[in-house]
Amino acid sequence: MARRKRYTPEVNKKTALMVNVTSLTDMFTVILVFLLQTYNTSEVQIEPPPDLRMPTSQSEGVLTQGLEMTLSKESLSIGKEVLAQVNGKDFAANDKDPKDPNFIPALFKSLEKTAKETTVKAVKDGQILLIADRELPYAVIKKVMYTASMAGFPQVKLITSSQ
Amino acid sequence: MGIKKFRTHYEEFELDLTPLLAIIMKLVPVLVISSSFLQLTQIETDLPQVVKQAIEDQNKNPDKLAKIKIIVDDAKTMNVVVTKDDATDTASIPAKGDTLNLVALNAKLVEIKKKNPSVFKIELAPSDSLSYSEIVTILDGSRKSNTSDEFTFVDPKSGKEVKTDFLFPEIVFNNIFQ
Numbered sequence: 408m409a410r411r412k413r414y415t416p417e418v419n420k421k422t423a424l425m426v427n428v429t430s431l432t433d434m435f436t437v438i439l440v441f442l443l444q445t446y447n448t449s450e451v452q453i454e455p456p457p458d459l460r461m462p463t464s465q466s467e468g469v470l471t472q473g474l475e476m477t478l479s480k481e482s483l484s485i486g487k488e489v490l491a492q493v494n495g496k497d498f499a500a501n502d503k504d505p506k507d508p509n510f511i512p513a514l515f516k517s518l519e520k521t522a523k524e525t526t527v528k529a530v531k532d533g534q535i536l537l538i539a540d541r542e543l544p545y546a547v548i549k550k551v552m553y554t555a556s557m558a559g560f561p562q563v564k565l566i567t568s569s570q
Numbered sequence: 571m572g573i574k575k576f577r578t579h580y581e582e583f584e585l586d587l588t589p590l591l592a593i594i595m596k597l598v599p600v601l602v603i604s605s606s607f608l609q610l611t612q613i614e615t616d617l618p619q620v621v622k623q624a625i626e627d628q629n630k631n632p633d634k635l636a637k638i639k640i641i642v643d644d645a646k647t648m649n650v651v652v653t654k655d656d657a658t659d660t661a662s663i664p665a666k667g668d669t670l671n672l673v674a675l676n677a678k679l680v681e682i683k684k685k686n687p688s689v690f691k692i693e694l695a696p697s698d699s700l701s702y703s704e705i706v707t708i709l710d711g712s713r714k715s716n717t718s719d720e721f722t723f724v725d726p727k728s729g730k731e732v733k734t735d736f737l738f739p740e741i742v743f744n745n746i747f748q
Contacts, residue, residue, distance in 0.1 A: 435598065442597075462702055466710065468612045470611070541702050549746055556746065566610055
């Protein structure tokens with residue numbers, strides 16, 4: 408019994424292999440347009456902590472330089488240094504001044520030290536970029552503003568995410 | 571006599587996209603690194619020069635112009651107090667359910683701005699329980715009109731009439747030291 412021959416398509420081995428890149432170019436063009444739209448031209452780069460949700464605002468203000476201060480539902484920090492603990496609604500009792508509950512001594516000391524050591528003009532002028540959680544009550548933010556203004560930082564700029 | 575060969579316009583041609591693809595491949599990683607997928611803004615911003623001048627003028631002569639104050643209580647009722655020449659006018663805007671009535675606030679501020687076009691500064695006194703996001707919405711609502719109204723005021727420097735869409739761009743938290 409004769410064995411049936413397996414079907415093999417005819418391939419012209421002399422022609423060069425051509426990869427069609429049109430669809431790939433289309434895809435990359437779309438990605439390129441998207442990335443150009445999100446391209447950041449601001450001179451200041453702020454990376455909010457992942458657990459912090461900022462409020463949204465209609466403001467179109469471009470970020471300017473200043474001392475970055477993070478106020479989450481757990482803590483108040485400047486850079487990586489944690490200055491005070493927050494319990495969601497207020498600062499921890501031991502972080503507040505017993506005579507003046509609006510005053511945060513650790514924040515005051517840190518700001519005083521920064522004001523003396525900094526070479527950044529905006530920080531010397533007393534500009535703070537406050538990155539705060541949107542669910543925090545005004546009572547907590549007020550204490551930060553109060554202590555900051557006492558330490559010679561009267562310009563608090565509220566950092567928000569764009570709508 | 572030779573036979574002429576005609577080329578038809580139906581012939582296909584291949585456009586070499588490889589160099590374009592090579593450029594895009596180099597651009598994409600650069601843009602991915604420098605892109606910010608979270609657009610951040612800040613609330614105190616640079617204002618138009620004329621508005622800045624008017625604010626400075628208002629700061630120099632605080633008694634000449636009306637003083638506007640928004641007091642927000644724990645029940646989220648907003649009391650808009652306008653003081654001018656020893657006369658005080660208070661308008662109360664109750665909360666809409668559990669939320670601030672920002673539409674009514676904006677309408678009230680537009681009405682006040684029409685009467686006091688040279689005033690650019692207001693004072694805000696929120697209650698301690700008000701959340702930060704609610705404060706930001708009040709700041710947004712006080713900054714510009716929802717209906718894109720324009721207000722005419724006299725530029726203190728040139729004496730000419732200038733139009734602006736700003737309501738009250740300078741907001742001061744006045745209960746920080748209380």
